[in-house]
Amino acid sequence: MLTINNLSLSIQKVPILNDIELSIEKGQTVGLIGRNGAGKTTLMRAIMGLIELESGEIFYKDTALHQSKAFKHALLGIGYLPEDRRLVPHFTVEENIMVPLWANKNADLKRVKWVYELMPEIGRFADRRALTLSGGQQKLVALARALVVGSDLLLLDEPFEGVAPALAQRLMEVISSLKQEHLSVLISESDYSHSEKVVDKVYSIERGSISTFNHDAVVA
Numbered sequence: 345m346l347t348i349n350n351l352s353l354s355i356q357k358v359p360i361l362n363d364i365e366l367s368i369e370k371g372q373t374v375g376l377i378g379r380n381g382a383g384k385t386t387l388m389r390a391i392m393g394l395i396e397l398e399s400g401e402i403f404y405k406d407t408a409l410h411q412s413k414a415f416k417h418a419l420l421g422i423g424y425l426p427e428d429r430r431l432v433p434h435f436t437v438e439e440n441i442m443v444p445l446w447a448n449k450n451a452d453l454k455r456v457k458w459v460y461e462l463m464p465e466i467g468r469f470a471d472r473r474a475l476t477l478s479g480g481q482q483k484l485v486a487l488a489r490a491l492v493v494g495s496d497l498l499l500l501d502e503p504f505e506g507v508a509p510a511l512a513q514r515l516m517e518v519i520s521s522l523k524q525e526h527l528s529v530l531i532s533e534s535d536y537s538h539s540e541k542v543v544d545k546v547y548s549i550e551r552g553s554i555s556t557f558n559h560d561a562v563v564a
């Protein structure tokens with residue numbers, strides 16, 4: 345479903361990603377595990393079309409994502425939870441969740457309803473401004489926003505980072521439940537402590553290169 349071939353890129357002439365090969369099949373949850381600075385965020389941003397590649401290809405179904413504009417990703421059913429959440433602080437939770445749909449004429453409002461059913465706690469603070477929420481609650485909202493457009497593929501960049509244990513557990517439940525929806529998920533983490541429970545296979549990334557690849561992660 346998503347195939348990355350020989351992807352390399354530099355930022356300000358410094359090589360950051362080297363010859364990355366990665367694939368995700370439909371319905372798979374895939375881990376991308378590496379320390380701070382390993383290149384996880386850069387790879388997610390490259391998949392989202394936010395950084396230009398130096399070489400290589402990214403195919404999503406039949407679409408060459410490396411030749412596609414970033415705004416098209418939402419139309420293709422790809423949702424993204426950035427590491428820093430990127431909520432609009434003065435918008436309400438509901439407005440933040442709706443932002444990706446504003447530019448989408450084919451927006452599926454049934455999907456918004458489904459997201460609220462999947463995460464009922466979001467409905468309880470729908471009218472609050474994003475800046476009044478805890479970091480963990482903001483991650484839940486950012487996940488809801490990613491799910492509203494991410495009907496096929498979700499890119500989750502360190503969803504558990506800085507989140508209190510109870511909310512991390514809740515995020516984990518929601519992410520685990522996505523398997524029933526046959527969503528494909530790429531989830532990055534620095535130490536594999538949470539994603540271990542949900543992933544089907546794992547890539548380790550070290551200094552911009554995939555160092556190991558375990559096709560059959562142990563799923564609890």
Ligand SMILES: Nc1ncnc2c1ncn2[C@@H]1O[C@H](COP(=O)(O)OP(=O)(O)OP(=O)(O)O)[C@@H](O)[C@H]1O
Nearest residue numbers: 355356360378379380381382383384385386387427
């Ligand atoms: N805009 C930028 N300018 C210069 N260097 C950058 C830039 N973005 C990323 N880098 C460098 O690229 C490398 C990979 O960073 P990246 O953020 O992708 O790592 P990461 O695995 O996501 O780690 P973290 O969890 O710390 O974000 C780091 O050495 C970082 O300093």
